[in-house]
Amino acid sequence: MLNWLTIDWILLVIVVWLLIGVAGIVALRRFRFVARVLFPIGGFVCLSLAGLALQALGNTPETAILPIGLPQLPFHLRLDNLSAFFLLLIGGVGAGVSLFAAGYFRKGAGTPPGLLCLEYHIFLASMVLVVLADDAYAFMVAWETMALSSFFLVTANHKVPEVQKAGFLYLLIAHIGAIAILLCFGVLQANTGDYTFDNMRAMTLTPFWASTAFLLALFGFGAKAGMLPLHIWLPEAHPAAPSPVSALMSAVMLKTAIYGLLRISFDLLHTHVWWWGGLLLALGLLTALFGVVFAAVQTDMKRLLAYSSIENIGLLLAGMGLTLIFHAYQMPALAALSLTAVLYHTASHAFFKSLLFLGTGSVLHATSERNLGRLGGLMHFMPWVAWLVLIGVFASSGLPPFSGFVSEWLLLQSFLFTPGLPDSFLNMLIPIVAAMIALIAALAGYAMVKFFGVIFLGQPREEKLKEAHDAGIWEKIGMIWLAAWCIALGLFPNFLIGLIDSVTVSLVGAGLAQQAQSSGWLFLVPSSIERASFAPLLFLLGIALGCLLAYVLLRRLYHGGLRRAAPWDCGHPWQTARMQDTAEGFGQPIRQMFEPFMRLTRKIPTPFDKEPVYKVTIEDHFWFWLYLPIAKVIEFVAGQVGRLQQGRISIYLLYSFITLLFMLFLVQK
């Protein structure tokens, strides 16, 4: 019993989750039991998973074989550094989300709580399996389970037509992606018929086949991650799902796609061609820019966050592209730096995005309103949620000294280190890319200020908001846990870099940790302290000292008091809360500047309208340029095929007869 390997303990975690799920089914409608007992237990199990993963990081890979599934085709599992890192994220984020969910799910329409509990824990378990899988079969089974369980979670509120539509779109794109991944594994096993990852690792593919496999993987995992032309499901599915589910999907599920791409391009493939990196860089940047521009013009708070997830995925892909370029040119130190940036951002995005989604969940509960135009002033009624979300907003805007800044800083550093690349064209493009990343980060700040300012600041735009209540104790605990990590990862970057180190060593053959800590634990130093350094704790201390200085000065000089009065109304006393800047208004400059990016339809009232309505809808060009034409073609083909179906038995018999004749003809040949 005691000499269990870590991987066995992790399997136990999965079993416990499944048991919790079964318990949920048994107590199908006993909402209090499910919410207050089962979800917290699940959360603590998540914590233990994180602990196990922490233990596994840096150790030698462990393997296990599960004799389930088809005969002769058992599940191969493997726990190495890369999977341990992602398990750490699943555990860490999952703990916060599960604790929040304990306070979140209420009685109401839609799926009964017990069933949700089952789906939720299967979802968690399947993500763990995806990360552990060591053969294509186990991977695909886990991957599909993940897609299906999340589909059911998205459609928890399945009576609403939009939710149905969103769920369908999600399922469709998830499956198109899955086909590509399956094909990719087919290429990777190089006709040996052995689908274990061990075998794939041993194969050396020609550049052509390696590129094919890479492109297939990019397509497949890109569909899951929300890469540019395949992002279309993301802004639909995330708002439709219950908030803890959106949090898990955005924070962890999207990251399994990043995991898959890392696994295939750095672990399973050995040939590396630089243009893979270039392609990934370009796609990543486009995705990020697109995501952030759309985030800035959204009026639905969860859609805004969904687009912001697209942006962050874009940044991750761009960083990975840079890593691939460095790796292809055999520059391990730089590859380690940019890969560290990618993994750091993966972690920090997981924490802050789940925090933000949970925050919207609390707001949704308190106000049953998702539209930014009807919110406002919640800081006064929900101070806990507001301050916690503010932490997430800072992290997400990439402001120092929060977690988002560290990854952005590392990423920019790795771009600035580039001038050693052998290709002059790339050398020239890289600074442009760095500038683009700076632009994207600044735009993210814009979107996030809008998000926080419109929801929590100002005056409540509707009367009913004044009755909004703050989050319950479970919700608070979950959010505090996540917010604490947003701060901790921002203040103590060397801690996580130390953990990432073993991953980068195993993937690109070099690590950053030793270098990063060379000037003491306070400083984050990518190469030498003269070159660049960042000490978040000192940074915070500096600002704090400045504030303190101001405070002390005021105490010395200050004689006046403080008086509350009505805000300045410009001599126009009939101002209402509806006269504040709206979400549309706040996003208007961005909309105007980036108009070619989006498809705008505007309804402007005329002076003679009885009930004037101003309405702007912003839609995605891709939907009209790419998806609708494809849908039309498919519909047409299906219509043609449908003609075969006449409904008369003799015609069906004729088909069988012709098939038989054709087969006989083939056999005779």
Next chain:
Amino acid sequence: MSISGFLSQLLAIIVALVLAPLLMGWVNQWRAWLQNRTAPGLLQPYRMLNKLFHKESIVAETASPIFRLAPYIVFGCMVLACAIIPTLSTDLPMSPAADAIALVGLFAVARVFISLAAMDIGTAFGSLGARREMLIGFLAEPALLAILFNASLISNSTALTSIVEYLAHKEFAIYPSLAFAGIAFTMVSFAENARVPVDNPATHLELTMIHEALILEYSGRHLALIEWAVALKLFAYSCIGLALFFPWGIAEAEAPVVLIFALPALVLKLAVGGFLLALIETLSAKMRIFRVPEFLATAFLLAVIGMLVHFLLGA
């Protein structure tokens, strides 16, 4: 941390705190002279700060704690900025805490806080100002970053002290990419400090104001802190400009004696810079708000071209 390092750090902060309002007064004085007005005294900003500190602070009923917190944070950010920018000496113990990228992040923190505080009251002006400030910020921030990248590509470092040491004390050389960066920097600093072609620090006209709309609700000691922070920001930007493009006269860690000459040199450079600022402000007309993104995009792209030129000429 050596004693001399500690002293030069302390000196840098004190000089910044003291000189910043003076620089503001100097610019205002020249502006008035150039525009044929009677100029306020050089010490006017100090008098104003003193007056505001003694006044009662009026806070709107709808304000949340963010509103009262923001002036302190903004002030703290600007003090830290002045502490890490090499103004007199490159021997700054605080400097490794934040490099050029973190400096831009620091300005962003201040901007986000002041914008949030403006939105907090819930009047049309505040949110209008916040929107415009963020609009300027989202273009100015990457532009500033790209400008600093130009310098860090030359000196192979993003640490501000290393950049200045490289530019000031290595063999003299002409860097064409810095010409691009210099023009871009001038444009960005006008936008960031709410000066004339972009914003008018003296206006309270509803349709045109940006910075003043943000701080419309502040009064008393809060306003004083913000005004001081604005002066510090102008000072910080001037010092970045001087450090990147005219870095001579800044003392090195090995030669603390030069510090004696560094202060007069700094004052002289700032005096010339302040005069030029007032001159440009007087000569140019304020542009429409919709032209501002174009103006800043130009600055951003110029900085990017600077980096390209750096690679082409292989400097």
Next chain:
Amino acid sequence: MNALIPQLINLFAAVILILAFAMLSQRRILNLIHLYTWQGLAVVGSTTVVAYVTDQHHLYYSAALTMALKVILIPWMLHRLINRLNVRWDIETLVNIPTLMIVGIALVVFAFNVALPISRFSETVAHGTLGIALACVLLSFLMMITRAKAVPQVIGFLAMENALFLAATSATYGMPMVVELGIALDVLVGILIMGVFMFQIREQFDSLDISHLEKLKED
């Protein structure tokens, strides 16, 4: 000292590129002419420095010629032209300016990459600036494409000639004197003809908008 001189040439080239971008993003015709004058001056400076370094006297002559023609004569003619045509006001570009700048950057990257292999083989002091010269040619071309009015198009044409001159100096220490004189004469005559032409266009259409010329084609 010796290290500084190539850097000085590079600096002049960079200034010319900045001015090319400034012209691309300039709305006022009057400012366009000023920028053109400055560009001419920068070309003069760069030519003089190259002449000094390489000790080639004919480059001094061509610098002087440039000075007389592009810094004094042509701007003066252009000033007269816009005064008489009364077209000092703002002009809108066909494409918005940030987009133009982004296209401009793409052109710069392209030009630099095209020039890189060529300038590697070149032995001249100023070989590094070939890419910049090429970029300036493309940028001026872009400027001509995106302006709707006749005067800015002419200025674009002149700026392109400046850039070509820079390219010639940087790649091969300038063209033979005869060719250079010929080109100078061409430009001068070109400007005169275009001046006359613009008066004619305005007589005919009451505007300098090039789009009116579309009416001339036979339907």
